[in-house]
Amino acid sequence: MLFTEEWLRQYVNPQLNTEELADALTMHGLEVEEVTTVAPPFTGVVVAKVLTCRDHENSDHLHVCEVDAGTGEVLQIVCGAPNVRAGIKVACAMIGAVLPGDFRIKKSKLRGVVSMGMLCSQRELGITEDHNGIWILPDDAPIGVDIREYAKLDDARIELKLTPNRGDALSLIGVARDLHAVTGAPLTLPDMPAVASTCECKLPVRIEAPELCGRFSSRIIRGLNTAAPTPEWMKSRLERAGQRSISALVDISNYVMLELGRPTHFYDLDKIESDHLTVRWAREGEQTTTLNGREIALDPYFGVICDGDRPECLAGIMGGERTAISDTTKDIFIEAAFWHQTAIQGRCRRLNFSTDASYRYERGVDFATTVDHLEYITKLVLDICGTPETKVGPVDDVVANLPERKPVSMRVDRCRKVVGIDIPLEAMHAAFTRLGFEYAYDEEKGVFTVVPPAYRFDIEIEEDLIEEVARLHGYEKLPDRPPMARSAMRSPAEERRGLHALRIEMAKLGYQELINFAFVPEKWEKVFSPSENPIRLLNPINSDLSVMRTQLVGGLVDILKYNLNRRADRVRVFELARVFFRDPEVADGPFDVKGVRQPMHIGGLAYGPAADMQWGVPARQVDFYDVKGDIERLAAPLKLRFVRETIPALHPGRSAGIYLGERRIGFIGEIHPRVAREFELPHAPIVFELDAEALTSVPLPSYRVVSKFQPTHRDIAVVVPAETEVEVLFDAVKRASRKDPRLMCLTDFRLFDLYRPKAEAEAHEKSLAFAVELNARGEEALAEEDVEAAMKAILEALESTGAKLRA
Template sequence: MLLSLKWLREFVPLEASAQELGDRLTMLGLELEDILHPYDGIKTIVVGHVLTKEAHPDSDHLAVCTVDVGQGEPLTIVCGAPNVAAGQKVPVALVGTTMPGGMVIKKAKLRGVPSFGMICSERELGLTDDHSGIMVLPEAFRVGDRLVDALDLDTEILEIGITPNRGDCLSVLGLAREAALAFKLPLTMPKVHVEEKGADWTSEWSIGIPKPELCPFYQLRLVEGVTVKPSPAWMRYRLHAVGVRPISNIVDITNYVLMELGQPLHAFDRDKLEGGRTEISLAREGERIVTLDGQERVLTASDLLIRDGVKPVALAGVMGGLETEISDASRAVMVESAVFRPETIRKTARRQSLPSEASYRFERGVDQGGSAYAMNRAVSLMAECAGGVVRTGACTLEPKPWIASVPTFRVRRAVDLLGMDVEPAFCADTLERLGCALDRGDEAAWKVTTPSWRQDLSREVDLIEEIARVKGMDTIPETLPAVSRPLERFGQPESRYAFLSRVKAWGSGLGLNEAENYSFVGHKDLDHLGLPKEGRIDIINPLTEEQNVLRTALAPSLLQNVRTNIAHGNMGVRLFEVANVFEADAASQTTAKERARLGLVMYGSLYDTAWPHAEMDAGYADIRGLVEHFAGFLHLAVPAFIREAEHPAYAPCVRVEIDGRPVGLIGQVKPQLADAYHARKPVWLAELDLETLWELHQQARIAFRPLAVFPPSRRDVTVIAPTALSVSAIEEHIRGLRIAILEDVTLIDLYEPKDTEERNLTFRLTFRKADRTLKDAEVDKEREKVAQSLVKNLGVRI
């Protein structure tokens, strides 16, 4: 929102500077983004007086003028404008001036006559597009004054960021209310006097609103005998300063009131309306209208139209129709002031890619209580600036009158929520200065009637937030909330949130870095990994094409993290992410099924550079070890790792099962796919279903047993096995021998010779007896039994 400081001061007697005002508004939640000086480019232009004008001796269209600029001797200036004349007050750019377009004014000779400056047109000054001749200033202007001061231009413009819930601040009036609140100043509304003439015209016209929820208020007023021409200079320059292009007096007035009061208005040429009726109703599927920008719009049954008795005349709340626009020939104007349902306007503007100042405000809600005031302000300006006559009567239909919210406010509740003391007198004063009416019959619980322009104040907590921002968010003391876990909750089931928090603590405790990614990815990311197209949920209005679908797996995001780390020179990536994935589900209330997943990714160096063996790269055993450790962390059975024959993204790919239930996958990203993420070493990924794991964890029962008293004995056995024989198959066979003193089996080394279909696998066997120390002979005997069984049953060599 662009706010003119000079315009604001017409509402509030503010003496603070633009920066001071911006700082106070920022503390109230309306962030100052910039302070603009729209007329800095012409701050050196001065008012001059043309003393003489003579024909140029060597040109038919140039004139030689002497101009008094209040700086000693008059200047000789050669001018080619057709309307320059002696006796005029004109804007003069002196030698050395840099014009808004970048041109530097220099001493020059034009066809032999020296010229010491330039007499300017409005376009050369950047005020309007008019370049038909020089700009002629009022006689009362004083020679030598700066033009910006003489014209009383809006030289300081504040750019204020408005949050979506504060549609009331999208106007000078709205921000003036905030300034009055911040500086405890009175607010003065513009005086509006509508002098109605002629017979009441409302019997000649009717309004129909079939669905009141789409348009709770609609009003028309008629102004006759207008002359369409350029607006007064003060209005044109003010609109220009806040970024609105002046068009004509009638259109400019509607834009002026829009920026001043926040109420969008529209002006129709009355003579182009037919049927004596206006109807606000939904369009028919495929219905068409040509809008003011000359584009034909194809509508849907959810778009709201304004129709006269014969045809569509406007796309409600977005843009008027070309067929009924104001032109230079218009003599009678019908002005519209309305309130539309925000959702309807927002969807139409987005679908038609047709944002406008009007739709921007309607989308956030306009002040229904102030709509009639804005209408009167507009028609009074039309009578003043266009010579029109306001006909008696306003054709009004309000099928759904505004009903103010009346929340309860408790000072004690405000103290509890804010964590600081607030005085009842301060609360009452603040609410009243916000425009609320108070019923303090019950001192403990006030009834607060909120104003029509603050639609965001509907609950007690909203009022408490207002107290906090006026008091100052920075004055709220910093205190850590007390966190207690009562004894009566002991033994209750763990919440899903607590479970996921423990999973994150596990990942951090292992030294992994946690990744936090958007839930959005691109279709091309999912397609790149060959993930199924079924079940994907498209984003209707994606921020970018790279984020146009909800992710069905964590892998695309984690691989993007790998690419980012590689780009920043990190050659050792060890990340985890706990997040939801999404799948379309028509049976769900939200049409989406969400499941929590744990994603793990390892790439490059296994250790930090400060550790020994930093050159070792992460491999399958490392990421499998993380999965096994996680299963142990959840007190689950040892996972089974089953090799998958084929996977679109991973090779090799291993399915992880616990108690016969699949819980996830481990795999190496195929090199041709990993290359897109700039990976030059193997990328290992694991993705586990936390919903299933949580269910298994809840079913797990922890059994306690005494700690071992006697030491273990360990023996290694190396087998030469075909590559088709999985490690898990060998481990399962060893465990299946059910050797009483065998406590554990662990793969500790793997060697794959080149040009062979075999590999060397070294397993460490841990033996222990609970009641005594084992002898070497009995341990060696059991180790030999394992070796012989492997050779006999699995066909390996020792």
């Protein structure tokens, strides 16, 4: 919200300087983001009059002017502005003047003609960016007066940074109300006398969607001069508030919006073809063209104002191009409506543009004053564009569904407890009185009951009233007290570890953490995920980021590409975050959304050399087994199983599913060469993704007696078909160790050698050699026959899988 101090002081004028005024607003809830002057510092510029103007003899664009600057002598000034002419009042920089940017005006010669000053544009004075010509002043501007004094260029421009709940402060009178409540200075609101109708002109409005439009006030005015110029005072206030002057009627609409917080719209009455307007929700397949020239495809998500049954305007957002006013408009239809907040919120995001009107309606606009504001607009229109032939129709006020302002109660004791200080009862009375709230106080119960005004949509619960009391009492009066709370140390459960422990372990393994958006391009889901129906966003912040992710790999690969483009050669990254799946069994809850499952996953990516460059380790690219080892360290003490699988986007011969017991918790693999080419990667990275929750449960340490006897070591080598997975043999021995008493002494069983014959005739087989460790569990050492029995049991288990003892 941007406005000038002079404009604000028209309504409330406290005895505070600019700095004190800004501080008062900030310390009482309306944060002042910036205070600047209308124009930057400059000196030596006065109001002057151009007496004569002739073309320069040696130039096709320069003019030689004689200027009266109030010094008693006529000054000759050479000017190149296209709009300079005799008889106008201008801003003249005298010799010795210093303009913004430390530009000093000196006596000079331009194409052989002496120039004794400079006629200035608004951009040269730092007021606006307008550089179409010199700044032409009103005819009544006094000659010789300093331009800073005449044009009030030392006036302060105040910019507020408002919170979304304070929609009432998006207007000058809203800010003035708050400043009145803070300082107690008298509040003067604009006079809004009723304008008598002089004809019976009326255009009926039908509200078919009361949940969209609660009130629609309108009026017809005929016989206007819409080409009339905007008054200088209004034009100046608009420009200093960041609004560009367009035409008289548009400027009036913008001025009322800034002054009263009331968005309005003017229709060219002659362009309305039907005998009525209809307010309803749009239908599928309808279209309309808005004032910014965009053709909008409509659906029932949007509200519309229809010319008969044809959509013309986007309700509460923007008017239609077909019925827009122009300089030739004579008859107008004025709209001052109330649109429900929920009917406007989110619509502009779908359209990828925002308007001042929708920005206010989303936060709530006063629904009780549409008629008063319409009378005020009518008066401005008649004062600026009225003619002797002007006819004014009666106000047509259609009320369909106004919000109910329910009383809100505030307990005095509760207020003091929340704020933390003993606020006097008189201060509470004073706060509500200055805010203009209707209230009653029950002395027996110590309870205030407040009826929120129509312009304060943020007053709904007890805490809202407590906030009003606290901010008007003064935040600076709150004492600095450290919070006092009893704390108790709670020992973590031994069988669980937090997700942060996984982060720490990944950092130890050399991976850096990423934080990516949860919404991703749909292309990533098609490439990296088997899910064919990801959750789509209704209002994506970017057309590419249109679905909720079901995997983390896409974001990791994207960050890899970003780093490779910046000459990184070794990348290790991971992300611990939520993914999103459709699941009709999920119910609504405090941390759940109905129909959406949101598990925590941890994903990682490794690319480039297996180790940093050094003399002690041969250089090689990271491979499947390097990352497999990292995953096993991450999961420890849990024991994972890796089972060969074909996974989308991964190399079919270098990928595996990851299992914890019989439950599949993730996958690991090398990116498919096709995908690597698609993402322009020189080499295929290794990626993995795991269900993080599955890794948080860890087994409790269990006591096992250490044998006092030396272990016995044996080797056993078997031949198996080349396609046999080693995991099959491990599983067979593990099952046997649980059932066969001969294997009670088995303490370790591991693979230590793999041999593939080079001869083609034997290429269908491979040889696996296992190291076996046996030890006594009781008080007696193992006998040789016990060892032989255990080895026989192991061989039987291996043979059950199709293995044969190597000769």
